[in-house]
Amino acid sequence: MVHLTRRLLSGITLGAMLGIATVSTQAATLHMAWSQDATGLDPHKQTAFSSLRLLELIYEPLVRVDASLQIIPAIASSWEFSKDGKELTFKLDPKAKFQDGTAVTSADVKASFERILDEKTGAAARANFLSIASIDTPDAATVVFHLSQPDVPILTAMSDVNAAIVPATEIKAGSIGTKAVGSGPFKLDKWDPNAKEVLSANKDWAGGATGVDGIEISVLPDEAAILAAMRTKQIDFALLNDPLVATLVPKEPTLQLNRVPVLAYHVLQLNPSRKPMTELKVRQAISCAIDRQEVLDTASLGEGKVTGPLTIPARATDPTQLFCYKRDVEKAKKLMAEAGFADGFSATVIGATGEPPTAAAEAQVIQSQLAEIGVKLDIKMMELNVYVDAWLKGDFDMAIALNGGRADPYTMYNRYWTKAGNLQKVSNYIDDTLDSQMQQGRAETDPAKRKAIFAAFEKHLAEMSPWIWLYTSYSYTAQQKNIAGFVPTPTGTLFSLSKVTIQQ
Amino acid sequence: MDYLLRRLATFPLVLLGVSILVFVAIRMVPGDSITAMLGTEAGLLTPAQRDSLAAYFGIDQPWFIQYWRWVGGILHGNFGISVTYGRPVLDVILERFPLTLELALLSMVIALAVGMPAGIYAATHNEKPSDLGVRIVAMIGQSTPSFVLGLLIIYTLSAGFGVLPAMGEFAPLWQDPLRNLSQLILPAITLGFAFAASVTRIARSAMLDVLSDDYVRTARSKGASARSVIWRHALPNALIPVVTLSGIEFGYLLGGAVIVEQIYALPGLGRMVLDAILQRDYALVQGSVLFIAFNFMIVNLLVDLAYVALDPRIRLGEQ
Numbered sequence: 001m002v003h004l005t006r007r008l009l010s011g012i013t014l015g016a017m018l019g020i021a022t023v024s025t026q027a028a029t030l031h032m033a034w035s036q037d038a039t040g041l042d043p044h045k046q047t048a049f050s051s052l053r054l055l056e057l058i059y060e061p062l063v064r065v066d067a068s069l070q071i072i073p074a075i076a077s078s079w080e081f082s083k084d085g086k087e088l089t090f091k092l093d094p095k096a097k098f099q100d101g102t103a104v105t106s107a108d109v110k111a112s113f114e115r116i117l118d119e120k121t122g123a124a125a126r127a128n129f130l131s132i133a134s135i136d137t138p139d140a141a142t143v144v145f146h147l148s149q150p151d152v153p154i155l156t157a158m159s160d161v162n163a164a165i166v167p168a169t170e171i172k173a174g175s176i177g178t179k180a181v182g183s184g185p186f187k188l189d190k191w192d193p194n195a196k197e198v199l200s201a202n203k204d205w206a207g208g209a210t211g212v213d214g215i216e217i218s219v220l221p222d223e224a225a226i227l228a229a230m231r232t233k234q235i236d237f238a239l240l241n242d243p244l245v246a247t248l249v250p251k252e253p254t255l256q257l258n259r260v261p262v263l264a265y266h267v268l269q270l271n272p273s274r275k276p277m278t279e280l281k282v283r284q285a286i287s288c289a290i291d292r293q294e295v296l297d298t299a300s301l302g303e304g305k306v307t308g309p310l311t312i313p314a315r316a317t318d319p320t321q322l323f324c325y326k327r328d329v330e331k332a333k334k335l336m337a338e339a340g341f342a343d344g345f346s347a348t349v350i351g352a353t354g355e356p357p358t359a360a361a362e363a364q365v366i367q368s369q370l371a372e373i374g375v376k377l378d379i380k381m382m383e384l385n386v387y388v389d390a391w392l393k394g395d396f397d398m399a400i401a402l403n404g405g406r407a408d409p410y411t412m413y414n415r416y417w418t419k420a421g422n423l424q425k426v427s428n429y430i431d432d433t434l435d436s437q438m439q440q441g442r443a444e445t446d447p448a449k450r451k452a453i454f455a456a457f458e459k460h461l462a463e464m465s466p467w468i469w470l471y472t473s474y475s476y477t478a479q480q481k482n483i484a485g486f487v488p489t490p491t492g493t494l495f496s497l498s499k500v501t502i503q504q
Numbered sequence: 505m506d507y508l509l510r511r512l513a514t515f516p517l518v519l520l521g522v523s524i525l526v527f528v529a530i531r532m533v534p535g536d537s538i539t540a541m542l543g544t545e546a547g548l549l550t551p552a553q554r555d556s557l558a559a560y561f562g563i564d565q566p567w568f569i570q571y572w573r574w575v576g577g578i579l580h581g582n583f584g585i586s587v588t589y590g591r592p593v594l595d596v597i598l599e600r601f602p603l604t605l606e607l608a609l610l611s612m613v614i615a616l617a618v619g620m621p622a623g624i625y626a627a628t629h630n631e632k633p634s635d636l637g638v639r640i641v642a643m644i645g646q647s648t649p650s651f652v653l654g655l656l657i658i659y660t661l662s663a664g665f666g667v668l669p670a671m672g673e674f675a676p677l678w679q680d681p682l683r684n685l686s687q688l689i690l691p692a693i694t695l696g697f698a699f700a701a702s703v704t705r706i707a708r709s710a711m712l713d714v715l716s717d718d719y720v721r722t723a724r725s726k727g728a729s730a731r732s733v734i735w736r737h738a739l740p741n742a743l744i745p746v747v748t749l750s751g752i753e754f755g756y757l758l759g760g761a762v763i764v765e766q767i768y769a770l771p772g773l774g775r776m777v778l779d780a781i782l783q784r785d786y787a788l789v790q791g792s793v794l795f796i797a798f799n800f801m802i803v804n805l806l807v808d809l810a811y812v813a814l815d816p817r818i819r820l821g822e823q
Contacts, residue, residue, distance in 0.1 A: 033671075039541055039588070039783060045557075047545040119552035122538075122560070124545040126553065178590055193588050194779045195771040196673055220671055220769040224655055228662035229671050384543075385535030385784060392539065392547045403544070415548060422548045 028213035030483070030500065033226045034239040037194045037219040042177030043164035044116050044123040052161050053239070053494045057199060057215070058099075059164035059182030062090055062109065062143075063155065067489040069312060069407045071155060075104055075165050075183060075206075076143075085150030085445055092141045095206035098167050099187045106137035111168035113145075115176075125162035127422050128411055129154065150443040152450070156408035185210050185498035194219050211485055211501035230255055230478060236502065237479045237486070239494070242357045243303040246476040256481050259474040260488040261304070263311045263405025263412075266295075266356070268349070268366060268468040270398055273428035277347075277397070281339035283465040288324040288332035289373045290366060296471040299361035304473040309413070310458045311405045311472050313490065317455055322462040332373045344374020351379065351400035352387035359400050362470070366400075394425045405472075407491065409454045410442050417461065429466040511805050518801060519794060523578075526793040527571050530786055537561040537587060540784040561587055563786070574790065583794075584787030588780065593791035597773070601795075604773040606677060607688055607695065607764075608757035612750060614696030615703050620746065622700070623707025628734065630712060638704060645701025654694045654767040661690075671769045691768045695761055699753055706749050710742040717741075743814050751807030758803065759796040 038051040043059045046052060062076040076090040096104040113135055116123040131151040136144040147154070157163060165183065170176050180188040185207060186199040197217040201210040218235070220226045223245040229235045231252060240246045249257040270277045270286065277283055292306045306325070310316045319325045324332075336342055349366070351359040360381055367377040377398070382390065390396055406412035416427040417434045424430070437457040444450045462469070475492045482503040487496040538557050539546045549557070558564040565573075577584055583593035626638040662668045669690055675683040714720060715738055723737045760774020773792065780788040 045541065047542045119550055120556040122549060122553045122557035124542055124548055126550075127548045192771070194775065216673075218671065218673065218769065221766040221775070222655075222769070225658055225671065225767055225769060228658045228668055231662040232666055232668040234668065234671060383533075383535075383782075385540050385782070386533065388539045388543055388546070389534035391544060401544075423544075426544075426547060 028502065030212045030215045030237055030497065030502065031235050032215055032217045032237045032239075032497075033220045033229060033235045034217065035219070035221050035223050035226065035241065038191075038197070039193075040177060041180045041188070041191065043161050043166065043182070044112075044121060044125070045177065047124050047162070049492065050239075053492065054188075054197060054217070055164065055180075055182075056161045056184070056493050056495050057186045057497065058180050058184045058188050059161055059166065060096075060184045061159055061161060061163045062165065063159045064493075064495065065156070065159045065407050065489075065491060067487050069314065069490065071159060074159075075109075079155065081152070081155075081445065085152060085443065086147045088145040088147065088154065090143045090145075092143070093206050094141060096183050097204045097206065098183050099181050099202050099204070100167070101204065102167065102169075103140075104165060104183050105140040106143045107140070108168045109143045109165050110135045110137050111171050112165045113163075115166070115171050116163065123162070125157065125160060127415065128157035128160075129163070150445070152445055153408040153410040153414075153442060156406065157411050159407065185495075186215060189214075205498075207498065211499045212497075215497060227252075227478070230480070233480065236483055237477065237497070237500075240476040240478055243300050243473065243476070244357075246474070246478070247301060247303065249476075249478045254481055256479050256483075258477045258479065258486060258488045259303075260490060261311075261313075261472050262475045262492055263407070263472070263490050264402055264492075265307055265309075265311050265405060265472050266300075266304075266358070266362060266470040267401050267403060268362075268398060268470060269396075269401050269426075270466060270468065271394060271396055271428050272466045273394070274397055276339065276341055276345055279339045279341075280464065281335040282341060282345075284324065284463075285332040285335035285339070285341075285373060286370065286375065287462075287465040287468050288328045288335065289375070290369050290468055290470075291327040292319075292325065292470050294327075294369070295362055295365045298365045299358040300471070300473055304471040307469055307472045308458050309461045309467075309469050310409055310454060311490075312407060312409065312412075315409055315451060315454055315458075317458050322459060323465070325462075329372055336373055341374070344376065346376040346378065347397035348378045348380055349398040349400060350387060350390055350396045351381050352384045353381045355384045355387075356402040356473070358473075359402070363400050391426060394428050402473075405490075409457070410438060413457075414438060414442075417457075427466060429464075431460075431464060431466075433460055434464075508805075508809075511808075515798070515801055519797060522797040523575060523790070523794055524571075526790050527567075527574070530781070530784075530789050531567060535784060536563055537784045537786065538563075540782065561786075574787070578794075583791040586780070586785050586788040588783050588785045588788065593787050596776070596788060597792055597795050600771060600773045600776050602676060603674060603688075603770060604758060604760050606684075607692055607761065607770070607772060608754055610688055610692035611695040611699055611757060611761075612754050614692055615699035615753070616746075616750065618696070619700040619703025620707050622704040623746075624711055624734065624739070624742075626704065626708040627711035627715060628730075635708075638708070642701040642704040642708075645697050646705070648698065649763075650694050650698060650761070651763045651767060653697055654691070654764055657690055657694060658767065669768070674771050687768075687770070691761070691764045691770060694764050694767075695757065702749060702753065703746060706745050707742065710745045711738060714738045714742045740814055744811060747807055747810050747814065751803055751810075755800040755803040758799045 034050055036050045038054040039048045040046050040051060043055045060074045062074060063071050064074045066072045075092055075096045077093040078091045080089050115121050116126055131147045131149050132145055133148040134146045166176050167181055170181055185202055185205045187202050189200050190198040200214040223240055223242050226238045227245055249255050270283055272278055296302060296304050306319050308317055308319045308322045349363050351363050363379045370377055391399055415421045415423040418438045419430055419435045437453055441450055441453045483500055484503055485500040586593050586596050589596050622638050626635045629635045669687045677684045720738055723733050760772050760777060762774035762778050765772040765775040777792045
């Protein structure tokens, strides 16, 4: 007791000496922290994880996905596909208003999608909306998308904040990206890049009252420092990337860790256009030689789940049913010998430093596992931008990657595994079966048939082994135990912060 | 005066060299503003989309035209616009600089206040156990990375005492001096610890050199007290290496203390430059490096002028 009192006193004295606040939480403002800040405010151009998470609180798309990845209303209160799947009609929520007080109309929806489709905008999601032939606005609350071909996944693509509805007047004024005027639950009052964001509740939000008056986001680049700030109650809620830090959260009595498997996947990308990965048997041998669970356990402290190509819970196949998901070194050696590489070969694997934080460790485990079948891997870690540059050019033998997932398998993989995919240069692999399965999946409206098509797609992809899918990790958020109402989701969205409350 | 003018005349030339170096270096690094913004999603862009974004970021022209425009702008006081902040580069730099300057000054004060007495004490107790103690502590100080010390301080305070300086929003000195000091004192100690260790070692060895000089022996033989020998006769001459070291360290610190700013989440110049490099904010990187180079030259000049004040035998600029 004496010891405790002394410790407490010394703490108070030290705090007083340094002018330190021990408790900084205000009743109605949520104090949040993340280590990487948003990189911009244009919802059509931003793809960085933090940017999307910030913009989801300010802007709204027509629809959004819930925690079970089902489509739910956002700006649109209802929607309907025509029987031939070539017409998609939305009815807008009459209560939807932009933060400048003007109503969200069909003209804003049309102007937003025309902006996305305009090549001059440089919108990253444009590729998902190429089937839009024209947009009609029969009245202020109705929007009809005419599609050039049946496109079922377009609805899921519209749930992304990259398809946010922005005011037509702001588009005309050219102020998207410099001024954030959305229809979402929060207004952006201040953004000091790489330091701080201040959001206040949007009293006109069609979704009803928010649980807090505002959110202050601090950028604390070091996640150990975020944890320290949470211990001293300076921070109520935080986003964490590093499993090493996340696993320390449950040890703190006042903190709670939320974790949920995400759609993004850790993968070893092989380059099937480079010898000897051109040989199916070599690629399969690599697949058989890798113990995915060991990679997960060593690199990510077991924080995740071994996965096949499909990470969407409702669509994923049990990984044990996929080709060589149980490590089989003998089979791998045999396949190598049959391909004429009994003595192995040398290759380079690239990875981005710190992105994900587990990249280097994954490369090292894989290096040691592949050494057993004679594959000598040289690991080359690069700064993220340098890595992205090499990745986009397909300039690698193998690459350790953490690729983003989507709520629909077509939107997720169209870019890599169709003949017209924008990232064909990255996957370097053309396969008629995969292409045709993707096209069938795009046009099929029957959910059961779609599921079967993508199950076959996943099985074939794992067997052809152009890439070796490893595992999905968790998305981590940490919070004080007096914060209630946050719902973590596989997309990583923080949208449910709109309904969190701070218990006194 | 002549010397000062001559030194000042070299500034434009050095800055021109720095401008070319930084301009070329940042563009030699693979990746550009587009891949920095979009990451791997940049692969989804059509050539027309890419061209449009390149024009937006001002990287659609050949290098020499980009360089010419940039330098031309600087001559008119325009350092360009930061694409991250959407504001003039100079405004962003000047907003961050006071924190960096304050942190550098505080660290230097700590380093000199601790390092000088420790160095002198060690020199006057040469080869005694207390000298050994000082040297060991100095060695530890020099070899402890600032990120280890910084995290250790943060962990000890937060886990052991449940207190921590307010992180995130920084309070400028003129707005809230107490809060400002509470936010900067720990980073300054973190930086100052290693700095103080260097000062201790240099001060000790300089003092030992001077104490064995003839004029010190003469002073002693004339009956000067030990205190007078050290403070009046030896110290001024022992200060020159300390000033050199402090000047160089201070110049480095004015460029920002990246790691300490990262750990303590301080919005200083170092973190800003690091973020600008990662986000390929060319105008901001270029402007900041020029600004840092200019500061470094000013500090160097002040150090040279300080030599004259410390040692009248030194005449600057004489052949």
